[in-house]
Amino acid sequence: xxxxxxxxxxxxxxxxxxxxxxxxxxxxxxxxxxxxxxxxxxxxxxxxxxxxxxxxxxxxxxxxxxxxxxxxxxxxxxxxxxxxxxxxxxxxxxxxxxxxxxxxxxxxxxxxxxxxxxxxxxxxxxxxxxxxxxxxxxxxxxxxxxxxxxxxxxxxxxxxxxxxxxxxxxxxxxxxxxxxxxxxxxxxxxxxxxxxxxxxxxxxxxxxxxxxxxxxxxxxxxxxxxxxxxxxxxxxxxxxxxxxxxxxxxxxxxxxxxxxxxxxxxxxxxxxxxxxxxxxxxxxxxxxxxxxxxxxxxxxxxxxxxxxxxxxxxxxxxxxxxxxxxxxxxxxxxxxxxxxxxxxxxxxxxxxxxxxxxxxxxxxxxxxxxxxxxxxxxxxxxxx
Amino acid sequence: xxxxxxxxxxxxxxxxxxxxxxxxxxxxxxxxxxxxxxxxxxxxxxxxxxxxxxxxxxxxxxxxxxxxxxxxxxxxxxxxxxxxxxxxxxxxxxxxxxxxxxxxxxxxxxxxxxxxxxxxxxxxxxxxxxxxxxxxxxxxxxxxxxxxxxxxxxxxxxxxxxxxxxxxxxxxxxxxxxxxxxxxxxxxxxxxxxxxxxxxxxxxxxxxxxxxxxxxxxxxxxxxxxxxxxxxxxxxxxxxxxxxxxxxxxxxxxxxxxxxxxxxxxxxxxxxxxxxxxxxxxxxxxxxxxxxxxxxxxxxxxxxxxxxxxxxxxxxxxxxxxxxxxxxxxxxxxxxxxxxxxxxxxxxxxxxxxxxxxxxxxxxxxxxxxxxxxxxxxxxxxxx
Numbered sequence: 100x101x102x103x104x105x106x107x108x109x110x111x112x113x114x115x116x117x118x119x120x121x122x123x124x125x126x127x128x129x130x131x132x133x134x135x136x137x138x139x140x141x142x143x144x145x146x147x148x149x150x151x152x153x154x155x156x157x158x159x160x161x162x163x164x165x166x167x168x169x170x171x172x173x174x175x176x177x178x179x180x181x182x183x184x185x186x187x188x189x190x191x192x193x194x195x196x197x198x199x200x201x202x203x204x205x206x207x208x209x210x211x212x213x214x215x216x217x218x219x220x221x222x223x224x225x226x227x228x229x230x231x232x233x234x235x236x237x238x239x240x241x242x243x244x245x246x247x248x249x250x251x252x253x254x255x256x257x258x259x260x261x262x263x264x265x266x267x268x269x270x271x272x273x274x275x276x277x278x279x280x281x282x283x284x285x286x287x288x289x290x291x292x293x294x295x296x297x298x299x300x301x302x303x304x305x306x307x308x309x310x311x312x313x314x315x316x317x318x319x320x321x322x323x324x325x326x327x328x329x330x331x332x333x334x335x336x337x338x339x340x341x342x343x344x345x346x347x348x349x350x351x352x353x354x355x356x357x358x359x360x361x362x363x364x365x366x367x368x369x370x371x372x373x374x375x376x377x378x379x380x381x382x383x384x385x386x387x388x389x390x391x392x393x394x395x396x397x398x399x400x401x402x403x404x405x406x407x408x409x410x411x412x413x414x415x416x417x418x419x420x421x422x423x424x425x426x427x428x429x430x431x432x433x434x435x436x437x438x439x440x441x442x443x444x445x446x447x448x449x450x451x452x453x454x455x456x457x458x459x460x461x462x463x464x465x466x467x468x469x470x471x472x473x474x475x476x477x478x479x480x481x482x483x
Numbered sequence: 484x485x486x487x488x489x490x491x492x493x494x495x496x497x498x499x500x501x502x503x504x505x506x507x508x509x510x511x512x513x514x515x516x517x518x519x520x521x522x523x524x525x526x527x528x529x530x531x532x533x534x535x536x537x538x539x540x541x542x543x544x545x546x547x548x549x550x551x552x553x554x555x556x557x558x559x560x561x562x563x564x565x566x567x568x569x570x571x572x573x574x575x576x577x578x579x580x581x582x583x584x585x586x587x588x589x590x591x592x593x594x595x596x597x598x599x600x601x602x603x604x605x606x607x608x609x610x611x612x613x614x615x616x617x618x619x620x621x622x623x624x625x626x627x628x629x630x631x632x633x634x635x636x637x638x639x640x641x642x643x644x645x646x647x648x649x650x651x652x653x654x655x656x657x658x659x660x661x662x663x664x665x666x667x668x669x670x671x672x673x674x675x676x677x678x679x680x681x682x683x684x685x686x687x688x689x690x691x692x693x694x695x696x697x698x699x700x701x702x703x704x705x706x707x708x709x710x711x712x713x714x715x716x717x718x719x720x721x722x723x724x725x726x727x728x729x730x731x732x733x734x735x736x737x738x739x740x741x742x743x744x745x746x747x748x749x750x751x752x753x754x755x756x757x758x759x760x761x762x763x764x765x766x767x768x769x770x771x772x773x774x775x776x777x778x779x780x781x782x783x784x785x786x787x788x789x790x791x792x793x794x795x796x797x798x799x800x801x802x803x804x805x806x807x808x809x810x811x812x813x814x815x816x817x818x819x820x821x822x823x824x825x826x827x828x829x830x831x832x833x834x835x836x837x838x839x840x841x842x843x844x845x846x847x848x849x850x851x852x853x854x855x856x857x858x859x860x861x862x863x864x865x866x867x
Contacts, residue, residue, distance in 0.1 A: 121571050123554025124507040125862050126594075144552060144594065167819075168528060169553070170507025187505050208820040210510075210528065250776040250821055251840050270840060297776040298735070316778055316798060351682070352736055352754075370736075392634040392681040392865065394700055414700060435551075435863035436592040437634055456635050456654060478509050479819035479860040481776065 120187070124169040127186055128432070128474040130443065130450060132467040133158045138174070139466050140186050143434060143441075143474060146452055146462040150189045156180040156196075162203050162471060165478035166228065167210035172473070173228070175204040181215055183231060186475075193231045197224055205248040208481065212269055214254045216246035223256055223267060225276070234273050239265060245291025245302065245344065247482045249315060257288035257302050264288075264302065264313055266320070281322060284311045292344040293482035299369070301354075303344050304330070312372060325372035330359060343386060345483075350393035350413045357384030357398070364398060366416055376416045381407050386430070390455055391437035395419065399428045408442070410458070420458060424451050432472035443469040504571070508553040511570055512816070512858040514827070514834060516851040517542045522558070523850050524570050527818060527858060530836055530846040534573045540564040540580075546587050546855060549862035550612065551594035556857070557612070559588040565599055567615060570859075577615045581608055589632040592865065596653055598638045600630035607640055607651060609660070618657050623649060629675025629686065629728065631866045633699060641672035641686050648672075648686065648697055650704070665706060668695045676728040677866035683753070685738075687728050688714070696756060709756035714743060727770060729867075734777035734797045741768030741782065748782060750800055760800045765791050770814070774839055775821035779803065783812045792826070794842070804842060808835050816856035827853040 126143040129152075138152040155161075157178035164173050171192065174182045179198035184191055199219030206213055212234060213226045222238040223246065241258035249255045252270040257263070262284050268277035286306025293300050300313040308330035314321040348355040353375065354367040364387055366376040382404025387396050396411045405427055410420040427445035434440070439461060442451045445468050452462040477483045510527040513536075522536045539545075541562035548557050555576065558566040563582035568575055583603030590597055596618060597610045606622040607630065625642035627649075633639045636654040641647070646668050652661035670690025677684050684697040692714035698705040732739040737759065738751040748771055750760040766788025771780050780795045789811055794804040811829035818824070823845060826835045829852050836846040861867045 121504055123550070123552030123571070124509055125549070125553030125859065126551045165509070166507070167510045168507030169509030187507070208818075208822045248820070250778070252822065296735070298778070351680070394634070394682070434592075436632075436865050438592045438636065475509065476860075476863040479863060481820050 122187075124186065124475055126475070127169070128441075128472060129163060129172055129184075129186065130464075130466055130469045130473075131158050131161050131163075131471040133161065133470045134468045137467065138172075138184065139464075139469070140189055141450075141464060146464070148464050148466070152184050152186075152189050152191060154191055155182050155184075155194075158470075160202065163473050164204060164206040164213070164483065165473075165475050166206070167478055169475040169478045173204065173206060173213050175201055175215060177201070179217070179219070181213065181226065181231060195226075195231050197226070197233075202244065203246055205246050205254055207252045207254070207269060208248055208250055209252055212252070212273060214246055214248075214256075214267070216243040216256050218242045221258075221260075223254065223265075225254070225267070225269070225273070235267075235269075235276055237265070237267055237276070237278070239263075244288055245300075247291070247293035247300070249293060249300075250297040250481060255291075255293060255300050255313075255315070257284065257291045259287055259289065259305075262286055262288060262306075264291075264300065264311075266315075279320070281313065281320060284313075284322065285309065285324070290344040292347055294349050295480060295482055297481045299349075301344060301347065323372060326365075326367065326374060329365070329374075345386075348387055348389040348393075348396055350389045350396065353413070355387045355389070355396045355411070355413070357387045364396070364411060364416075378411055378416045378418065380418070381409055381421060387411075388431055388433070389413070390440075391433050391435060395455075397431055397440065399431060405429070422453075422458060424453075425449075429470045430472050432474055435474065435476035441472050441474075443472055445469055506571075508570065508859055510859070511553070512825075512856060513547060513556055513568075513570065514848075514850055514853045514857075515542050515545050515547075515855040517545065517854045518852045521851065522556075522568065523848075523853070524573055525834075525848060530848070532848050532850070536568050536570075536573050536575065538575055539566050539568075539578075542854075544586065547857050548588060548590040548597070548867065549857075549859050550590070551862055553859040553862045557588065557590060557597050559585055559599060561585070563601070563603070565597065565610065565615060579610075579615050581610070581617075586628065587630055589630050589638055591636045591638070591653060592632055592634055593636055596636070596657060598630055598632075598640075598651070600627040600640050602626045605642075605644075607638065607649075609638070609651070609653070609657070619651075619653075619660055621649070621651055621660070621662070623647075628672055629684075631675070631677035631684070633677060633684075634681040634865060639675075639677060639684050639697075639699075641668065641675045643671055643673065643689075646670055646672060646690075648675075648684065648695075650699075663704070665697065665704060668697075668706065669693065669708070674728040676731055678733050679864060679866055681865045683733075685728060685731065707756060710749075710751065710758060713749070713758075729770075732771055732773040732777075732780055734773045734780065737797070739771045739773070739780045739795070739797070741771045748780070748795060748800075762795055762800045762802065764802070765793055765805060771795075772815055772817070773797070774824075775817050775819060779839075781815055781824065783815060789813070806837075806842060808837075809833075813854045814856050816858055819858065819860035825856050825858075827856055829853055 130139040182194040198217040204215040225235040241260035246256040264281040266279040285304040289305040356365040364378040382400035425444040514523040566578040582601040588599040609619040625644035630640040648665040650663040669688040673689040740749040748762040766784035792806040809828040
């Protein structure tokens, strides 16, 4: 009888626990808490925090990518740390310090490989996604920037010191990848982006004016310089923060591009790469992100205007609305089908959730100096 | 002591079980087994079946959508059944027979509402995604086709008998939705599609030539007729199967469209809606799907050519390859970032998995007369 009672009691406690743990991972996310080296695990559906993962080292400018099953994240820290975390158990699974200074990474389209772009010692290192063991080391004699996962188990990256773009092809042999090296891209690439179809790799240049596009649909890849007058052309206006190229948007055949050092959004025709319009903004733009339906572009700003957001009409290029969520709006992440947007309000230690139509506040989550917000649907997208 | 031993034994058996169950849901999928009224649960990463969910009624022409957390699927059966299944526990959670004959459904962009388009009694019924309780009944005096989830918690649907398009807006009051009714769309819409940005709703017409586009970015929505000579214009060639409009593809500003009753793929400029090219094919096309990077369009065929697939170059419109996976290739589903494609080979009771670059066979899964394949990443996409 006692045994039966114990079993019954255990059934009561273990069965609900099992049910509690079983859950889908499509509506989860991670928020980088840079100063405390931690990640906040959040549930989009509940608009709530589920818990925290600690011990990730230096997370300033950290970014992360997700495994195809949306259970694990790979976090790229400024200290060269590559950390694999389990968002279901909320634990660090593995951690390696793989370089002296890393700035970003990518996961291959088959989910097997993690590539990290390094400042120190430069080049790219590729790791096994399961074990984090080194699979390939690709020195390039340069710091590397703007790494992305190109279709076909490839990675693409730009080199700061040598002005090149390298395409690393792991489809035949992960340990001995094929290399395509494109020279003469321009002086000092500082960042790059790959469009979501994997076709266009756009490289931003620090050392000269203009930008470079690599069209990966052509064989060999086609290199085009464009916007020859674009760049830091007003030396009396300091650049408070170089805009991320990941902050560009391709909406209905038109790029929306945060202008470096100007209070403007530039609209560029994607077919002929010429400027078609400019929108005057409330400050120096950092991210210009299309709402997932692309009908609007949402913009945040460098200091001293980083308390604001502006919403711009994709068709008319007019500012529709100016919002002031609070001090230090560092990052925006849209729900995958665009119903709501989550905003990091760093200096107020909170994340604000807004309806993307009414723009009303729907909820708020406490977080420690939050910066990047990453929802798990990124696992299914190219170039993030 | 005995209690301790029992506890220890239970720990051994329950803890591994718990670990086994914990898993991400981003790489799962469901395959419709139409003749047995069952769903095969599959794991993309393992290229394997995990189990089967039975008791779903008549699944001919069945389709399904996923909850935002990628745990639950809502299955729309031909018998009017709306079934909610849990892919983690592999059980039917709820089932209602909501109409006499239904042909498809959609989930709102906030994940709260399920809409079903009905032949009998016609119109659209909207259900609570959690409970499957009726939230709104929208009679339209017509059979309805081509229902899709438009951004902003809206549904859009076409009416077969009356040639209209209805937009049902649940953003203010789910139980009393706002209705926008567009008349004069054309005679007998038989299917429709919404592009992935939610902008263009394309309606196919059975009763007259040509197609109709609704531009949802305009206010009011802009209605445009196009391809006035398109349709069944060769009466000596029977149409074995009307192509699904969901089989259209928008790749780099160009629609690839399976021509009704012809052995051709039509290429239509999305900006001005005029035909720009045709590709000769090996049979009557059914689905023309872009690989997720859009560099290729993959086409399957109506009988007697439904053992084949053709791969077409998006830029040159040339056929690159003809594959013969086997008898009854009914459906293709790409991995979200396009690394592989899964093919239903119905008459051979198997699903074949191919590399989308080398086009080699990577694996095979036994299934009972498989038709539709649905991966969970659809939860994050508009218009599916």
